[in-house]
Amino acid sequence: MIQITLIQIDNYGPWTVTPGPRHEPDLQTLQSRLYGDLEREFGARGGIVFFNRFDNLIAVSNGIGEEDHRKIQESIRNRYPITVSMGVAARPTPLEAQKVATEMIQKGGGAQSDKRCEVLNIESLASDDESKVQIAHIDINNITTTLTDVETAYNTSITVYEVLFELMKELKKLGALCFFIGGDNYMAPSNGITRSQLRDALKKVDEKTGVTLKAGVGISKFGGRAADLADLGLEDIRADLTDDSILVFHD
Structure with a gap:
């Protein structure tokens, strides 16, 4: 929960x-x-x-x-x-x-x-036994070389917000939320979404917006810790420690 x-x-x-x-x-x-x-x-x-x-x-x-x-x-x-x-x-x-x-x-x-x-x-609180938070930290591949260093700041922002809008729509279909957290980064509380479902959602957004997305996913009893684990997963992807576009870390 x-x-x-x-x-x-x-x-x-x-x-x-x-x-x-x-x-x-x-x-x-x-x-x-x-x-x-x-x-x-x-x-x-x-x-x-x-x-x-x-x-x-x-x-x-x-x-x-x-x-x-x-x-x-x-x-x-x-x-x-x-x-x-x-x-x-x-x-x-x-x-x-x-x-x-x-x-x-x-x-x-x-x-x-x-x-x-x-x-x-x-209305209700999550008990310690049933508490579970899954958060995906999503970002755009190579935004510095593809947008930030070659496009105007405002055009880059348009793309970033277009990606947010498409992520919000696709992830909502799966029962998730998605928020812009700065730069080219988004966080999605995503309990119940499997790795394959998330991968498919990201690919759909890729196709609609022309960017390529990757995500670290963290799972913990607490929101802050889940976000930290998602950050670690994303950093490992950026460091080429995995060939996958999604990496999941459990507490």
């Missing part, structure tokens, strides 16, 4: 224009700092956070219970002019877990409701 926490800023839209439109660089700074702080808070407890849309963030939170979620909410409230609400659910696939987590947060009120404040709705 993978446990997903959806984190949503409370009443953020109205707050950004009250009493008048707030300075945009300040808003961008707040969002980036909030992501960094949430990454640190969840990461210290074995989880990992993906920025998603910045006002909505998605965490793999296996091993993090109700008390720790409340402590994270309190920490944000003490240091920011805004609060965050959370919905939590555990399911066999990341796609289903985030669906239920979304329903949990929606039960607490709308995203722009001035009545919603620090809601924490937990």
